[in-house]
Amino acid sequence: MSDIVAVALRVLSKFRSLLETHPRVVLGSATVAALLLVLRYVAGKKYIANLSQVGSTGQDWEKTREYDVIIVGGGSSGCALGARLSEDPSIRVLLLEAGGSGSALFESRVPSGFGSLFWTKHVYGFRTEPQVHAKGQKRFFPRAKLLGGCSSINAQMAQYGAPGDFDEWAALTKDESWAWKNLRRYFTKFEKYTRDPAYPAVNTSERGSTGPIRVGYFNTVSEHSKAFLKACEQVGIPLVADFNGPNGTMGASRVVNCIVLTLSGISDILAVTYVDSKGQRVSSETAYLTKDVLARPNLKVAIHAQVTRVIFDQVNGATRAVGVEFANSPNSPRYKARARKEVVLSAGAIHSPHILMLSGVGPASRLKAYGIPVVLDAPGVGANLVDHPVVDLYLKDKKNNSVRGLKPTSFVQTLQLFRELGRYQMFGTGKLATNFGESAAFVRTDDPVLFPTAEFPQKLEDSTSGPDSPDLELFCTPMAYKEHGAIMFDMHTYALHCYLVRPTSRGAVLLTSADPWALPSIDPNYLQKPDDLEKLMRGFRLLLKIAHAKAMDEYVDHTDTNPELDHSTHLKTDEEIRDLVRARVETVYHPASTCRMAPAEQGGVVDSRLRVYGIQGLRVCDASIFPWIISGHTAGGCFAIAEKLADEMKVELRSSK
């Protein structure tokens, strides 16, 4: 998208010369445009940027800036929680977000634009610690710094995991409210599925119809993605209807071990996405923080408000969270606000444990090493970091019709980009409306059809959440890239990807300083467990089979000899493929479990009502509480846990009035 900016600058300079030759026309148009902008601003969303309106720097902060609930982080979970809690006018809610609005950014609204936000101020551009099992590489690890959080920069694939994932949560916590049969209603509560006559097999009575999050089939899908699904079928992956539907991930038969993402027919089947009928991203900000919601007198949403710590007090002999401290930047004033009832951390799987540690809740020895007074020794905080590791396979696009032109390198491509921009602005369609992850398949590495014992004799640990749950996801994108899009191939390409949805390797989020503006260290510890490597090796072999399936003949140019592409990788030995996996493994952006919901004696940080053990008035609600990572995509789980917590907290808060 930086290329779009460059093009826009060129267009501006053309305007400047027009101004010299036709000043009246240009000034007239500029006035109209300025008026429209002002109107848009006036009618726009009302976020609070002046922090003195929601916090205080004075001694009197506890009296003057008081709320019932303060939510830290306006991301996927935080916006949902804030909007739902404030439905009750008697609950005063303050939502504090470190970044600005996501919906105000073109790159966030347009489905294909998110990658171009990765290296901007709107994203925390982390690098991991050197990955000792992956050639010591420090991997790029983006996390959003925007309202909507990662739902403002994600790939918009609306798949919610396997039912078994949540049954596991219920068994671990001994709390049946987490079992799929009970939790499911929160997934339908957030969802508004838009029926599409082209996809009649989706059972709409089982999908949410009134929730704020619109999902449907409005993204652009390339022919290549359709070919990928056909190729999946040809290698033995059966196609099923809607895997977010009543029969769960595995589709109707429940005996097969593999499924393809949200299907309706056999040959024309696509992914359900968080993209609306105008071809725009649906984030938790756009869905939950509507004008009506923001007009509520009991909800305040402050932006550019980075929480630096939670404030504790001793109340009746117990440690209680009583407020938070926040600021706009390192050198700006620090404000405080009081939470009469609860502080809820929704800052995501990296920042929620970081804020806890900065506040004195975490592994005591580490806190002491940085001079942070220990409020509670909680070794589980920041531990158990788990992420989905992905490996990519690069192919030459035979049709020369990839979305490569979205980053133009020639005059012709620039013109094509303009055509696509026009098409998108007018109809919400075209290449800009791709979300990249257009189609996918879920499989098990112990599937004897896909991985025959004769070829794959080694018995691997079953890390799935049940016999009907997958451990690998495969998907394709209408362009290959490296370094998360920073490096592109100089030709039209097509990529297949494979990621481990149930890794057993565990890493950590660790403090690096007592300074709240210093980023924590992230070590996902990819491939720590040999079975993770083995499963990805199997997955990569399956991708190679798919790449050589008949359905791909028309789309993949296997005659290409560029050594950077994978047209001869199928000739490599297993050991060579393992080496390739180590070299290419990256994040697929789903970190979780760093403030795990689990029994305290098993390293849990929160109980099954998301309350931090050992501290009153403090909860965590985001991907960090996942006891185990979801076997699929993680945003849906974040919306659902926020919906659930909001329901429960409303009851609790009303009864405690």
Ligand SMILES: Cc1cc2nc3c(=O)[nH]c(=O)nc-3n(C[C@H](O)[C@H](O)[C@H](O)COP(=O)(O)OP(=O)(O)OC[C@H]3O[C@@H](n4cnc5c(N)ncnc54)[C@H](O)[C@@H]3O)c2cc1C
């Ligand atoms: C590039 C990318 C692609 C993805 N693709 C998909 C996909 O296709 N489908 C899917 O389901 N999932 C996808 N995910 C994952 C999914 O979006 C996340 O798992 C989910 O959004 C996490 O939600 P959360 O509420 O835990 O945290 P987040 O949404 O990350 O929200 C955390 C919020 O807290 C704020 N914050 C942090 N620190 C502070 C502080 N100190 N004070 C105040 N605010 C703070 C942040 O700015 C952010 O807004 C993707 C993620 C990324 C990054």
